[in-house]
Amino acid sequence: MKAGPLLETVIYADxxxxxxxxxxxxxxxxxxxxxxxxxxxxxxGEQMLLVFNPAVTSSQSLQDGPPPHxxxxxxxxxxxxxxxxxxxxxxxxxxxxxxxxxEMRWPGGGHSFYVRDPAGNSVEFAExxxxx
Amino acid sequence: MKAGPLLETVIYADxxxxxxxxxxxxxxxxxxxxxxxxxxxxxxGEQMLLVFNPAVTSSQSLQDGPPPHxxxxxxxxxxxxxxxxxxxxxxxxxxxxxxxxxEMRWPGGGHSFYVRDPAGNSVEFAExxxxx
Numbered sequence: 001m002k003a004g005p006l007l008e009t010v011i012y013a014d015x016x017x018x019x020x021x022x023x024x025x026x027x028x029x030x031x032x033x034x035x036x037x038x039x040x041x042x043x044x045g046e047q048m049l050l051v052f053n054p055a056v057t058s059s060q061s062l063q064d065g066p067p068p069h070x071x072x073x074x075x076x077x078x079x080x081x082x083x084x085x086x087x088x089x090x091x092x093x094x095x096x097x098x099x100x101x102x103e104m105r106w107p108g109g110g111h112s113f114y115v116r117d118p119a120g121n122s123v124e125f126a127e128x129x130x131x132x
Numbered sequence: 133m134k135a136g137p138l139l140e141t142v143i144y145a146d147x148x149x150x151x152x153x154x155x156x157x158x159x160x161x162x163x164x165x166x167x168x169x170x171x172x173x174x175x176x177g178e179q180m181l182l183v184f185n186p187a188v189t190s191s192q193s194l195q196d197g198p199p200p201h202x203x204x205x206x207x208x209x210x211x212x213x214x215x216x217x218x219x220x221x222x223x224x225x226x227x228x229x230x231x232x233x234x235e236m237r238w239p240g241g242g243h244s245f246y247v248r249d250p251a252g253n254s255v256e257f258a259e260x261x262x263x264x
Contacts, residue, residue, distance in 0.1 A: 001160050002161065004211050007258055009142075010207060012203065023135075029135060029136065043263075054205060066236055069207060072205050073203035074200070076142040078142075089135075114199050122199050
């Protein structure tokens with residue numbers, strides 16, 4: 001048996017409204033649902049990107065809700081982006097006050113760059129070929 | 133501008149070999165590369181599932197490597213699975229000593245169930261329609 005494809009990618013943020021502004025207004029994801037201070041859930045292609053507040057979701061399960069989870073620290077997420085798309089993002093993000101933290105030219109080929117979301121999560125935009 | 137699709141989904145584990153056994157041998161993912169105690173990287177359809185050891189990756193960047201990241205606590209990841217596939221997993225996982233933690237019938241429709249990986253991350257198998 002072989003699991004997949006992935007349906008949900010999860011990161012954590014203590015300030016859910018700040019995360020919502022970043023992922024909805026700066027990255028342009030479609031908000032599915034947000035509950036202030038608990039989570040903000042976004043569509044991202046065929047998947048969902050879920051942002052949870054670990055202070056809430058690690059300890060308090062909603063009644064009849066899913067099992068608790070919640071991590072603290074700097075997580076990581078990566079969006080697929082061609083070189084041309086990366087060039088557009090590298091103009092767009094600084095215009096919204098988001099600094100480019102690092103650019104990577106991968107040894108096996110392909111290019112990516114990194115920013116931080118408001119919670120400090122490492123957000124990468126990468127060519128798919130970095131994994132070939 | 134609109135980010136996506138997602139290229140990498142990341143979770144964390146202190147014991148990388150244990151995580152590798154779970155995701156490779158129990159969940160059947162294809163190992164891309166593993167460096168003992170640092171990370172295990174898996175293909176999952178068009179995406180990558182990356183498991184990092186936060187004790188290593190949150191503090192030590194590889195030379196000329198990507199920016200540090202690393203979270204601690206119970207993360208969450210979800211694989212798409214039809215009801216028929218969920219039935220197969222619910223036989224497969226307990227046969228490998230993995231307990232079914234919870235089953236969810238979602239208010240808006242759709243069914244999912246949860247197990248834990250060796251690091252305690254919440255691993256869900258869900259019908260895609262839970263997000264419609």
